[in-house]
Structure formats: structure tokens, C-alpha cells
Amino acid sequence: MAAQAVTGAGAAWARNLLSWARPERLLASCSISLLSNIQTRTYQQNVGRWEKKNRIVYPPQLPGEPRRPAEIFHCRRDIKYSKDKMWYLAKLIKGMSIDQALAQLEFNDKKGAKVIKEVLLEAQEMAVRNHNVEFKSNLHIADSFSGKGHYLKRIRYHGRGMFGIMEKVRCHYFVKLVEGPPPPPEAPQTGFDQAKEYVQQLRNRTIIHTL
Amino acid sequence: MAALVVFWSPARGLRGLMQRCWGQLERSLLRGLPGPPWAPALAVQAPATLPDPLEDIREESNKAPNFLDSIFWMAAPKKRRTIEVNRCRRRHPSKLIKLKTNIDVCPECGNLKQKHVLCGYCYKKIKMETGLIRVQIKEKEAGPFNAPTIETVVLYEGEKPTERDEGKRIIERKRKRPSCCSLLFLLFIYLF
Numbered sequence: 001m002a003a004q005a006v007t008g009a010g011a012a013w014a015r016n017l018l019s020w021a022r023p024e025r026l027l028a029s030c031s032i033s034l035l036s037n038i039q040t041r042t043y044q045q046n047v048g049r050w051e052k053k054n055r056i057v058y059p060p061q062l063p064g065e066p067r068r069p070a071e072i073f074h075c076r077r078d079i080k081y082s083k084d085k086m087w088y089l090a091k092l093i094k095g096m097s098i099d100q101a102l103a104q105l106e107f108n109d110k111k112g113a114k115v116i117k118e119v120l121l122e123a124q125e126m127a128v129r130n131h132n133v134e135f136k137s138n139l140h141i142a143d144s145f146s147g148k149g150h151y152l153k154r155i156r157y158h159g160r161g162m163f164g165i166m167e168k169v170r171c172h173y174f175v176k177l178v179e180g181p182p183p184p185p186e187a188p189q190t191g192f193d194q195a196k197e198y199v200q201q202l203r204n205r206t207i208i209h210t211l
Numbered sequence: 212m213a214a215l216v217v218f219w220s221p222a223r224g225l226r227g228l229m230q231r232c233w234g235q236l237e238r239s240l241l242r243g244l245p246g247p248p249w250a251p252a253l254a255v256q257a258p259a260t261l262p263d264p265l266e267d268i269r270e271e272s273n274k275a276p277n278f279l280d281s282i283f284w285m286a287a288p289k290k291r292r293t294i295e296v297n298r299c300r301r302r303h304p305s306k307l308i309k310l311k312t313n314i315d316v317c318p319e320c321g322n323l324k325q326k327h328v329l330c331g332y333c334y335k336k337i338k339m340e341t342g343l344i345r346v347q348i349k350e351k352e353a354g355p356f357n358a359p360t361i362e363t364v365v366l367y368e369g370e371k372p373t374e375r376d377e378g379k380r381i382i383e384r385k386r387k388r389p390s391c392c393s394l395l396f397l398l399f400i401y402l403f
Contacts, residue, residue, distance in 0.1 A: 084301070092308045103314045103323050110308075 050075045050174050054131075070131045070179040071142070074123035075172060078149045079115050083171035086112045086146035090173065097182045098124060098139045116144075116173060123177050133179050140182035147172040340389060347382050 053073040061068060079086070089112045093101035102120060105113040120141075127133040149170030156166040300306075314323055317330035324330040344365055352358065362379045366372060367388040372381055 088306075088308050092310070104311060106323055107311055107314060107325055108308065 048075065048077070070127065070133050072123055072127045072131050072133070072139075072177040073174075074119060074126060074177070075174040076115065076119050077172050078170045079112070079173060080168075081112045081115065081171050082169045083146045083148050085110065086116075086171050086173055089113055089116055090144040090146050093120075093141055094144045095182055095185070096141055097137070098141065098177065099137055101141055112173075116175075119173055119175060120177075123175055127177055127179075138179055138181070139177045140180060141175060142178040143174070143176035145174055147174065336389075344382060344384060347384060351380075351382065 050073055053071075058068065089105070089108070089110060092104060092108075093116070096104070098120060102117060105117045105120070124136050124139065127139060128136050133139065149172050151170065152168040154166045154168060156164040158164060311325075313326045315326050316322070317324045317333060320330060320332045320336075322330060322332045348363070359380050363382055364372070364376045364379045365382045365384060366376075367384050367386060370388070372379075
């Protein structure tokens, strides 16, 4: 007990001794933010670009402006699944409301469906807690896609002394939730619309470099 | 049957004619065949299968060609499939996941369920309860092969056996009757 108190006091003494050497005080005049303020992490724990998108802060809106809908960016890294297989699920839920997306994923038999469901629930929770979203159902999925994660290489043994290099694939999954009802689906372009566009292109033709 | 061959020495004119005839015959027979023109050779009594002196060396050289030769007749892609072609195949509507229109809300618990499938949450609850009932039965029977020939009825706290329950085995559970009084639950209970 006494030894612990002594070591505690010793540490505090050492800290006090070196307090003059605190670099923040020395560079108080400069406005350069120090590395100690930014998260110094090893290569594997770099904060990705998608996570940083949550940190942007807009200036306060003027009274007349329409309300800017809240945007929530969430992702999960290095999921043990293929990015091509994950893409099908991401394509399924893109543009849906969050409730519909959760319903579809719950009854999908793929492995990635469980992972994406967890990610969506996490993002919903984040939205309500940190991003000032009023109703957790009032969110829709604006963007959802998969990316390639870090691959590991292994040997796959074939007959006749041949071998192949097996890739242990992993993927990332990114999702962007936006407050508000989902946008109405785009009506497919009819023949009439295509014809109108064509006629407009013909009408836009002109002679360049002339009077 | 012996065949008699009569051969007479041809006259000078005939000899030339015969040589020319023989040459024409040779050429017509050996048109496609490579090698030198055949000459009359001595027939020798030889064994049925000629032993190949160079068989061993040929075997070794044949091993690699046999493996490689078979490749010439195997199907192989002629050109690399471009990413555009690959995308057209991978993103074809038949390969995309289809939307499910048979998802409903369970009226008992409020969770999602498929129309033709039991609600997962309710099923789990019932399964747990029936597991505990089975534990009670196991305690009562105390050993294998002791299942009675009469029906079983489960009674919860505060319930008394009614007239209908006469002659049935009673299993008591020390909790109040669970709130999920749906037909399904009764079905499960009466399965014992």
C-alpha cells in the first residue's frame, strides 16, 4: 500500500518535473495542431475516409433555408465475405427505407445479410444518439456499397505436384443513411422520352466558330 | 491346293512393257505413302509382333506429349472476357436478389415473420417453455422407458385439474400461465 502510494507520488513527481517540457505550451503561439492531438495509430487502425465523413460540421443554417437532412456514414471493415457477393445485398437495399431494408435482410439466407443488418442497426442507433435524428424509422439508405478488404494468400494443393494460390477474401461494407422518406423510384425511360431527347439533340446542332 | 505358276522369259519388247507397267502400278499404289519406292524384297518368316528395340526411349518421350497432346483437344477461352461483358453477366436481373413480398408483422409479438412460416420469436419462446416442461416430465418419470399410456396435462400455478383432466398424468410448472395463449401454444402442449 505504502509502496503503491510512493510509486504513485513518484509518477506524479516525474510528470510535474517534465511539465515544463510540454510541447503544447512552447508552441502556444502557433496554430499548428500537434500529432498528439490527432489519433496516432498504427497502420492497421487508420481512421478511414468514410468514418471521417461523420465529423464534418456545417455552419448553422439561415432562417429561410430548407432544412438540411441529416447524413450518417457508417461502415464495417474486414468482413470475412466476398465483395462481389456483398455487392448483391448492397444493391438490394440501396434506395429503400431502413425498415424495409431490415425486413428484407432478416429473411435473406446469405451470410452477408446478417452482417449488414448489424451495421444498419448500429447506424440507426448512432443516428438517434449522435446525429439529432428524431424518428429512427425516418431514415433511408442513400448509398450502400462494398469494397475490397485485406486479402490473405494461402496454398491450395492440386494433383501432380501442382499448386494454386488461394485468396482468403475479406470486404468492407459502407452505408450512408439520410433522414427523410426514400426518394420515389425513377420511372423507366419510355420510347417517347428517348425520341424527345433525340429530337432535342438534333435541334442543338450548330455550326461552331462562326458568327 | 497347289497353284502352278508358269513363267516364261519375256521377249525384249515385252520386258520393257512389263517394267513400265510395274512402274505405273508402283506409283499408283505408293502415291500417298512416304518413303523410297518399294523393290522386290525377300520374304522372311518373322514373329507376329516385332519387338521394338527403341521402346524404352520412346515411352519416356511419349509421357510428356501424352499429357500435353490432350490439351490440344480441350476447350479453352479464346479471348479474355472484358469487364463490360463480365458486368453484363454478373448484374443481369436474373442474378440480382429478388425482393420478398411475403413479409408481415406477427400479431402476437410484433416481430417480422414470413406469411407461410411461424414467427421465429414466438417459436423460440414456446420451445423454451416446452423444454422446461420436458425437464419436469424427466424428473417425474425418473428413468427411460417409463412413459405412461395415459395422456398428459400441464397445470400452472393456481390451476386445479378439471373434469376433463381426469385419468391424465399431471405435470406441474411453477409459474403463471404464459401469456401467449395462441392455438399454437396449446397445440404444442397437447403434443405430449
